[in-house]
Amino acid sequence: MSGLLDGKVAIITGGSKGIGFGIAERFCKEGAQIIICSRNDSELSKAASRLGCESHQLDVSDSRVVRSMAVWFSKEHGKLDILVNNAGLIRPGTIKSTTEEDWDLQIDVNLKGPFLMSNAFLPHMNEGSSILNIASTVGLRAMRGAVAYCASKGGVVNLTRAMALDLAGKIRVNCICPAVVDTPMIAERLSTGRVTRQDFDEVQPIGRMGKPEEIAAMALHLCGPESEWTTGSIITVDGGQTAG
Numbered sequence: 495m496s497g498l499l500d501g502k503v504a505i506i507t508g509g510s511k512g513i514g515f516g517i518a519e520r521f522c523k524e525g526a527q528i529i530i531c532s533r534n535d536s537e538l539s540k541a542a543s544r545l546g547c548e549s550h551q552l553d554v555s556d557s558r559v560v561r562s563m564a565v566w567f568s569k570e571h572g573k574l575d576i577l578v579n580n581a582g583l584i585r586p587g588t589i590k591s592t593t594e595e596d597w598d599l600q601i602d603v604n605l606k607g608p609f610l611m612s613n614a615f616l617p618h619m620n621e622g623s624s625i626l627n628i629a630s631t632v633g634l635r636a637m638r639g640a641v642a643y644c645a646s647k648g649g650v651v652n653l654t655r656a657m658a659l660d661l662a663g664k665i666r667v668n669c670i671c672p673a674v675v676d677t678p679m680i681a682e683r684l685s686t687g688r689v690t691r692q693d694f695d696e697v698q699p700i701g702r703m704g705k706p707e708e709i710a711a712m713a714l715h716l717c718g719p720e721s722e723w724t725t726g727s728i729i730t731v732d733g734g735q736t737a738g
């Protein structure tokens with residue numbers, strides 16, 4: 495690897511598995527000092543020891559906990575160079591079947607989480623640093639049976655643009671919209687038996703799901719030194735899904 499993130503300090507939410515773990519792994523290889531965050535402490539500790547990095551248990555939807563992590567961070571590390579708002583979850587449901595509880599959970603974690611993290615960590619970010627939000631292709635076009643998830647990801651797309659305007663010239667803010675990526679989130683949906691691996695593969699014209707490292711490669715580009723004129727960009731990494 496080429497040390498593109500040498501000397502950079504990065505926080506990656508939802509870094510214990512899936513896409514977040516893939517981004518963490520790549521950023522470590524590129525020389526960044528990283529801190530991964532998620533709720534389940536034992537999974538988080540195992541991931542941190544595999545990566546040889548720091549971890550901090552955190553629920554991104556809890557403003558009190560997020561603020562206290564920011565205080566801890568500034569004492570321990572000083573300044574932050576990269577914030578990746580990746581933590582997210584899905585609770586499928588139509589407009590008819592979605593409960594208020596499932597609505598609140600997905601909006602709180604997927605949309606309020608990136609707001610709370612960015613709001614709390616901004617005062618500790620270096621000029622020239624960057625924020626990356628992980629939305630979804632369903633933030634750009636809907637899918638059936640996931641109203642709250644689609645709404646939350648659409649929100650993340652436009653939150654990215656609004657933040658990029660407010661922070662232009664100081665901090666870059668970009669967004670990746672992946673299609674289906676083979677992660678524990680997808681394994682959980684496969685375990686219901688309502689959808690098959692082949693169904694998920696065929697959603698992409700390329701004919702297979704993405705891999706976390708394929709999202710990580712774009713994350714590296716957007717958070718690294720080779721995209722200094724890129725902000726407010728919403729990039730699909732989707733095996734061609736949104737081409738049609």
Ligand SMILES: NC(=O)c1ccc[n+]([C@@H]2O[C@H](COP(=O)([O-])OP(=O)(O)OC[C@H]3O[C@@H](n4cnc5c(N)ncnc54)[C@H](OP(=O)(O)O)[C@@H]3O)[C@@H](O)[C@H]2O)c1
Binds near residue numbers: 532
């Ligand atoms: N996989 C896909 O097909 C796909 C496609 C498009 C977009 N995405 C998006 O990509 C991101 C990562 O997805 P993934 O597939 O890697 O999911 P995953 O395998 O389920 O991993 C999700 C990560 O987020 C953490 N997390 C969940 N809720 C959290 C909370 N309230 N506070 C802090 N951490 C939390 C999880 O750990 P804990 O549960 O221990 O907290 C875990 O580390 C999500 O935003 C997802 O919506 C995924």
